[in-house]
Amino acid sequence: MSSVLPVLCGAVLLGAPGYLMLCALDVRLRLRWGWAPAVTVLLTVVLGALFRVLGIRWTLLSAVIGIVLLVALAAVVRLALQRRTARRLTTSTSTSTSTSTSTSTSTSVGVPAPQDWSRGTAAAVTGASILSGALVAASAARRMGGISTLNGSFDSFFHLSAAAFIRERGDASFTTALSDIYGEPTFYPVVFDDLVAILPFDVITAANAMMLAMLAAIPPAVAAMVVGVSRPARSAPLLVALSAGAATLFLSTPAMALVMGLWPIVLGVVCLPPAIAAVLMLTDRRHGAPGVGTAAGLVLIVIGTALAHPSVLFSVAVVAGLRLLAGGIERMLGGGRLRGLIEVCAALAAAVLFVAGSHVLLSGMALTKPSLDGVGSVLGEILLDSPRIPAVPALLWPMAALWILAMIGAAAAVRSREVLGATAALGLLASLMLGVATQIDHPLAVALVNPWYGARERIAPLMMCMLVLLMARGLLALLESGGRRRRSLPGALAVGAVVVTVLIALVTPQRLPLMGSLAYTAYGVQLTPYVTSEERSFIERTAQELPEGSVVLADPLDGATLYWSVGGVETVFPTMSRPLTREKTLIAHYAHRAGTDEASVELCRALEPVGPTHLYRDTSEASGQRINPEDSERWRGVHDIPESRLTLVDASGPYALYELDPAC
Numbered sequence: 001m002s003s004v005l006p007v008l009c010g011a012v013l014l015g016a017p018g019y020l021m022l023c024a025l026d027v028r029l030r031l032r033w034g035w036a037p038a039v040t041v042l043l044t045v046v047l048g049a050l051f052r053v054l055g056i057r058w059t060l061l062s063a064v065i066g067i068v069l070l071v072a073l074a075a076v077v078r079l080a081l082q083r084r085t086a087r088r089l090t091t092s093t094s095t096s097t098s099t100s101t102s103t104s105t106s107t108s109v110g111v112p113a114p115q116d117w118s119r120g121t122a123a124a125v126t127g128a129s130i131l132s133g134a135l136v137a138a139s140a141a142r143r144m145g146g147i148s149t150l151n152g153s154f155d156s157f158f159h160l161s162a163a164a165f166i167r168e169r170g171d172a173s174f175t176t177a178l179s180d181i182y183g184e185p186t187f188y189p190v191v192f193d194d195l196v197a198i199l200p201f202d203v204i205t206a207a208n209a210m211m212l213a214m215l216a217a218i219p220p221a222v223a224a225m226v227v228g229v230s231r232p233a234r235s236a237p238l239l240v241a242l243s244a245g246a247a248t249l250f251l252s253t254p255a256m257a258l259v260m261g262l263w264p265i266v267l268g269v270v271c272l273p274p275a276i277a278a279v280l281m282l283t284d285r286r287h288g289a290p291g292v293g294t295a296a297g298l299v300l301i302v303i304g305t306a307l308a309h310p311s312v313l314f315s316v317a318v319v320a321g322l323r324l325l326a327g328g329i330e331r332m333l334g335g336g337r338l339r340g341l342i343e344v345c346a347a348l349a350a351a352v353l354f355v356a357g358s359h360v361l362l363s364g365m366a367l368t369k370p371s372l373d374g375v376g377s378v379l380g381e382i383l384l385d386s387p388r389i390p391a392v393p394a395l396l397w398p399m400a401a402l403w404i405l406a407m408i409g410a411a412a413a414v415r416s417r418e419v420l421g422a423t424a425a426l427g428l429l430a431s432l433m434l435g436v437a438t439q440i441d442h443p444l445a446v447a448l449v450n451p452w453y454g455a456r457e458r459i460a461p462l463m464m465c466m467l468v469l470l471m472a473r474g475l476l477a478l479l480e481s482g483g484r485r486r487r488s489l490p491g492a493l494a495v496g497a498v499v500v501t502v503l504i505a506l507v508t509p510q511r512l513p514l515m516g517s518l519a520y521t522a523y524g525v526q527l528t529p530y531v532t533s534e535e536r537s538f539i540e541r542t543a544q545e546l547p548e549g550s551v552v553l554a555d556p557l558d559g560a561t562l563y564w565s566v567g568g569v570e571t572v573f574p575t576m577s578r579p580l581t582r583e584k585t586l587i588a589h590y591a592h593r594a595g596t597d598e599a600s601v602e603l604c605r606a607l608e609p610v611g612p613t614h615l616y617r618d619t620s621e622a623s624g625q626r627i628n629p630e631d632s633e634r635w636r637g638v639h640d641i642p643e644s645r646l647t648l649v650d651a652s653g654p655y656a657l658y659e660l661d662p663a664c
Helices: 004-024 032-054 060-092 096-107 119-141 154-169 191-198 203-229 236-249 252-258 263-282 292-308 310-333 337-361 375-383 397-415 419-437 443-452 456-480 489-507 512-518 533-545 561-565 582-593 601-610 629-639
Strands: 551-553 614-618 646-652 655-660
Touching: 004 032, 004 060, 004 191, 004 203, 032 060, 032 119, 032 191, 032 203, 032 263, 032 292, 119 203, 119 236, 119 252, 119 489, 119 512, 154 191, 154 203, 154 263, 154 561, 191 203, 191 263, 191 292, 203 236, 203 252, 203 263, 203 456, 236 397, 236 456, 236 489, 252 263, 252 456, 252 512, 263 292, 263 310, 263 456, 292 310, 310 337, 310 419, 310 443, 310 456, 337 443, 375 419, 375 456, 397 419, 397 456, 397 489, 419 443, 419 456, 443 456, 456 489, 533 561, 533 646, 533 655, 582 601, 582 629
Parallel strands: 551 614
Antiparallel strands: 614 655, 646 655
16 A cells, blocks of 8 residues: 555644644644644544543544534634624724724734745745655655554554554543553543544554654644744745754654654654744743733643643753743843842752652653663764664764754854743753763662653654754854845855755665664564564454454464454453553463462453453564563463463464463
8 A cells, every 4th residue: 555645644634633723713823734733632632531421432533523613613712702802992992993903913822923924935834844744754654664564663562552442442532542451541642542543544554654644744843833933034934944854854753653663752742842832932022921812822732742742741841941041041141130030040949849759750750771882972872863773873964064053053042142042052951961861870860851761762852942943043143144135155055054964864774764664674673573474464364263252362472462453353461561450460470370270269250351262372583482581471371371271273384373261
């Protein structure tokens, strides 16, 4: 199957609901497509919870109807508010012109654009940002082996099962959607899985399509951030388009998407740039204090980002704290010492509370093992945004132009005493310090990075946003250095350097195309797959042949989760996570004891409601016991079920399916 149609459907599902809502509310923001995913997340969460209460199944049709109704309701409310405001102004003023102007200002959500663009300019910038995203998706998909290729990473199996559960059960609520996996209502950021569940393709194709659509959405999101916070300039459209292109050069997020299967965090990254812009716009006083509607809309963008993935909210919090710190310092230098000092102290107090709260509440999130490389080597990899994947080389040239321009931008911002530029510079420094802290085994360092699971790839999107903001400021400084009548030669050379770097980087085989292969086709370079193509074929075939009501028992590290997510056959362990309930832990440890004198009453009580009817075994080199023996030991009771309780149903090489005698 061609990847174009599935990815296009994924992009529409990710962006269209939010875009329509922004239009319905008459939000005055440029590049609405960049802001739209965060709004889509909000709509998905609201509809998922509402459908749960009303007993409505989460399907493509019900979701579309729900979105249309919410958009229509928003439009009606906005028009009603406009008319009410118009009537009030009509009674208090005799000038119809001022009435019209006041109505427009008071009923629109968002910060009015300080400089109007022509329709052609706006279309060109939007097209450039969308084209940048499309090129990222195309480059990433080059070596995936097709849109229906299975991602071989650990986390992908969880989300394939999660999407399959949501599709089967019709429950998209963020607290109950995965109850069958966790054994009880549990909060989980399921928006990615919700969207995958209603794409009209098989679950693997749908997940791959939505993953590529998210990668394609990052350049427009970065462009929306830049245009949202930049000051007026004749070169603003060019800077925004170049910012979208620059977003294609960063590799940590594609690595999380393509290699690690961390798809919900990637959705959070898509929402991160608009959320950063929202925080900066909320604190911007260049156009006066934002109105109630504006502030509410921007706060909702931040909430949508948190619902996409909570860990991204901490990156937003870092920017908010640094904005407070930079603003306080600027006030102190400008003569407002008392108020500035208060703001600085508030920022420092917030940082202390952040670290203390992380140490107390998030200590269990330090899950990433530090790299064996030295701190210097790691810092170099962080500067080049090279993820912890040995097969991906840390190349200097793709990031060199960005760093040079960012340093110029930081210097220009500091010289002009610009709070935004100072915030971006501090944010860039903070992101580097946090990245290095992932390598330091000290309670303070661990507390600093707990919110990001101790993984520098999750911190890297913050660096991306700050670096691009400073790059745009550096380009502006160079373009304005030659005077108003002509662009400076340094500015033209800088623009050319960014364009050439982006075009070459998108086709360089060692970058996005390489990562597109690592968890899909070139397993030997990076990881051993949990399921080979031969094993997947066996599972798909035997799943179709199993009678209705069958339940498959197996070590999930042997790929048996595909019986559920791909074949639609219930499995005892639908994900590769450790058994999440006491009953399933008993089965995992002691299933082999059933029917013997050693069998406990608790074991039989655990087996009875589950009712496993079949056992799947993988004895290949890629079996769970071979590639991950420590984790596979959790299912030792499944491995040791005696042959006397098994009747062979089908076999193909090292893969076998047996009929199981539960013996309880």
